[in-house]
Amino acid sequence: MKVVNLQQKFASFDDVWVPRVVAELNGQMVKLVKLIGEYVWHAHEHADEMFWVISGELTIELRGSSVQLGPGEFFVVPRGVEHRPVAPNLVACVLFEPASVRSTGEVDHEYTIEPEHLERL
Amino acid sequence: MKVVNLQQKFASFDDVWVPRVVAELNGQMVKLVKLIGEYVWHAHEHADEMFWVISGELTIELRGSSVQLGPGEFFVVPRGVEHRPVAPNLVACVLFEPASVRSTGEVDHEYTIEPEHLERL
Numbered sequence: 683m684k685v686v687n688l689q690q691k692f693a694s695f696d697d698v699w700v701p702r703v704v705a706e707l708n709g710q711m712v713k714l715v716k717l718i719g720e721y722v723w724h725a726h727e728h729a730d731e732m733f734w735v736i737s738g739e740l741t742i743e744l745r746g747s748s749v750q751l752g753p754g755e756f757f758v759v760p761r762g763v764e765h766r767p768v769a770p771n772l773v774a775c776v777l778f779e780p781a782s783v784r785s786t787g788e789v790d791h792e793y794t795i796e797p798e799h800l801e802r803l
Numbered sequence: 804m805k806v807v808n809l810q811q812k813f814a815s816f817d818d819v820w821v822p823r824v825v826a827e828l829n830g831q832m833v834k835l836v837k838l839i840g841e842y843v844w845h846a847h848e849h850a851d852e853m854f855w856v857i858s859g860e861l862t863i864e865l866r867g868s869s870v871q872l873g874p875g876e877f878f879v880v881p882r883g884v885e886h887r888p889v890a891p892n893l894v895a896c897v898l899f900e901p902a903s904v905r906s907t908g909e910v911d912h913e914y915t916i917e918p919e920h921l922e923r924l
Contacts, residue, residue, distance in 0.1 A: 683865075683884075688875045707851035707879050708901055710831060730828035744804075754809045758828050763804075778899065780829055 688714070688736060691803050692774050699793045701777055701785065702803045713777040714803065717769040724787035725764045731779045732758045738773030742766070809835070809857060812924050813895050820914045822898060822906065823924045834898040835924065838890040845908035846885045852900045853879045859894030863887070 686704050691714055695702060699721065701713035717740065733742060734756035742749050742757055743766040749757050759765045767775075785795040807825050812835055816823060820842065822834035838861065854863060855877035863870050863878055864887040870878050880886045888896075906916040 683870075683879070683881065685870050685872060685876050685878050688877070705853065705877070705879050707853055707899065708831060710829060710899075712853070712877075712899075732826065732828055732833070749804075749806050751806060755806050756809075756826070756833075757806050758804070758826050760804065778828070778831075778833075 686712075688776070692716070692736065694803060698772075699785075700795065701800065703800050704803050706781060709781055710778060711781045711783075711800075713779070713800070715775050715777060717767055717773040717775055718771065719769065721767045722786055722789055722791045722793055723764055723766045724789045724791075725762055726759075726779070726783055726787050727762055729780045729783045730758055730761050731765075731783065732756055732777065733767070734776040734778070736774040736776060738769060738771055738775075740773045740775060741768040743768055807833075809897070813837070813857065815924060819893075820906075821916065822921065824921050825924050827902060830902055831899055832902045832904075832921075834900070834921070836896050836898060838888055838894040838896055839892065840890065842888045843907055843910055843912045843914055844885055844887045845910045845912075846883055847880075847900070847904055847908050848883055850901045850904045851879050851882050852886075852904070853877055853898065854888070855897040855899070857895040857897060859890060859892055859896075861894045861896060862889040864889055 701715040705712040735751040822836040826833040856872040
């Protein structure tokens with residue numbers, strides 16, 4: 683049981699596309715991630731995924747549409763929906779998703795991180 | 804599928820201790836609530852509950868201890884742990900918890916809101 687200060691946690695790492703776990707509750711994980719550039723198209727067949735932007739401007743591309751998120755805005759990508767985060771400049775983002783989620787869904791990619799390899803902050 | 808802007812959503816209501824649902828994912832709900840004063844002691848036997856402070860200063864009293872939360876800080880009250888939120892001044896707070904949660908746990912109180920009576924924003 684500890685208080686999590688988001689600013690302090692975000693200041694503790696610099697690499698991008700590598701989510702860190704800061705809390706677990708009800709089988710879900712709260713993760714912090716920094717993003718820049720284009721991620722890989724993927725979907726999570728059995729998991730809804732929440733993107734909450736803390737700083738920066740994030741585009742979440744969907745097939746045929748996209749959403750734009752700024753600080754203090756969030757979006758839930760429903761399970762099964764293909765998506766690709768794109769960030770022209772650095773974004774700090776909170777993710778909320780089931781503990782079992784694989785970062786790139788069924789896709790194998792250099793960005794893939796298996797759930798059991800996630801770092802805790 | 805919609806972008807949720809927290810500032811806009813918080814500006815849309817004024818009453819306190821009445822959580823509003825702004826998103827659902829994986830059987831969990833994301834709720835916004837404004838708090839002031841003292842809530843009622845209670846626990847959620849089967850649900851961990853996350854308090855994420857957006858503005859103001861929130862104390863979460865636990866039996867024998869307490870935690871202090873300011874903007875950009877969050878805390879997870881584990882299932883079964885008795886707690887009481889206390890806010891000397893107005894607090895805007897985001898809650899993450901299972902969709903089935905009753906606001907005051909097993910306690911009946913004027914603040915009690917049944918899950919089926921939650922308002923959506």
